[in-house]
Amino acid sequence: MAIMTIALPKGRLLEPSVNLFRGLGYRCALGEGSRRLIGEEPTGDTRFILAKAEDIPVYVEYGAADMGIAGQDIVRESGRDVYEPLALGFGHCRLVVAGPAGLKGRDFRLASGLRIATKYQRLARDYFLSQGISVEIVRLYGSIELAPKVGLADLLVDVVETGRTLRENGLVVLQEIMPCQAALIVNRASHKLRLAQVSQLVAAIRRNIPVEG
Numbered sequence: 001m002a003i004m005t006i007a008l009p010k011g012r013l014l015e016p017s018v019n020l021f022r023g024l025g026y027r028c029a030l031g032e033g034s035r036r037l038i039g040e041e042p043t044g045d046t047r048f049i050l051a052k053a054e055d056i057p058v059y060v061e062y063g064a065a066d067m068g069i070a071g072q073d074i075v076r077e078s079g080r081d082v083y084e085p086l087a088l089g090f091g092h093c094r095l096v097v098a099g100p101a102g103l104k105g106r107d108f109r110l111a112s113g114l115r116i117a118t119k120y121q122r123l124a125r126d127y128f129l130s131q132g133i134s135v136e137i138v139r140l141y142g143s144i145e146l147a148p149k150v151g152l153a154d155l156l157v158d159v160v161e162t163g164r165t166l167r168e169n170g171l172v173v174l175q176e177i178m179p180c181q182a183a184l185i186v187n188r189a190s191h192k193l194r195l196a197q198v199s200q201l202v203a204a205i206r207r208n209i210p211v212e213g
Contacts, residue, residue: 004046004197007060007068009053013182016090017069021048023208057082057185066190066198072180073159077120082185085202089209091182095123097175098166099148099155104174108133111154117147118157127157127177145169 008017008030021028029039030050040047051059056070057080073095075084097116108114108128114135118124121137128135138153145165147153159180160166163173184205191198 002194003040003044004067004194004201005049005065006046007049007051007056007065009056009068009070009074010050011053013053013069013071013091014050016088017182020069020088020090020205020208024204054078060185060187063187063189065187066194067184067186067201069182070185071159072183073120073123073178075183075185076178077122079122081188083188083191084183084185086184086206086209088182088184088205091180093159093161093180094173095120095157095159095177095180096173097127097155097157097177098145098160098171098173100170101172103155104172106174108155114155115153116155116157117144117153119144120157123177124157145171 006021008014018028018030026046027041028048030036030048037050038047049059049065053070053074056068057075057078059065060068060082061080069088071091072087075082109132114133115138116124116128116135117138117140119139119141121139125135125137138147140147144156144158147156148171149169155174157177160173166172184202186198
């Protein structure tokens with residue numbers, strides 16, 4: 001039987017992802033300061049790979065990984081053709097539109113030439129178009145809260161957990177686009193060709209999903 005490859009994301013979702021699989025009895029020897037990007041299980045039938053969160057849907061769609069864990073925001077933004085059987089109950093956040101507090105309650109359908117700073121180009125454009133608003137997207141990779149403060153953009157679209165970073169920069173949530181959490185994604189070919197193995201693992205993961213208070 002071919003080895004099952006599972007892709008885990010670097011960053012804030014890594015620790016709960018590792019803990020999820022360790023709860024199922026896997027060694028999952030990644031994270032915790034290790035520089036290893038591939039960890040094979042002693043049984044020889046499963047290996048874990050560590051990748052940048054935004055790359056997980058790519059690895060899974062192209063079959064370099066049979067399954068992986070990624071935030072729903074990343075999966076939706078990627079537009080990759082993957083099967084998503086399960087939300088995992090951790091990594092909760094919200095994708096929001098944010099900006100200066102003075103804009104709260106403003107009807108942006110009456111505005112023109114809005115510039116939106118974000119790394120979520122697809123989701124931001126689709127959201128504003130659904131509101132009948134044409135916007136210019138300014139792609140940024142970090143410190144997005146800076147953009148409205150220096151006049152680079154009018155608003156930003158980003159994920160927030162507590163909103164603390166926004167508040168510290170004089171910004172507020174203006175609209176919510178979607179709630180997000182970590183999700184399990186599966187390569188469509190793997191789901192068909194290894195249905196029993198994949199289904200068994202998905203069922204085990206479902207039973208082991210943490211319950212958050």
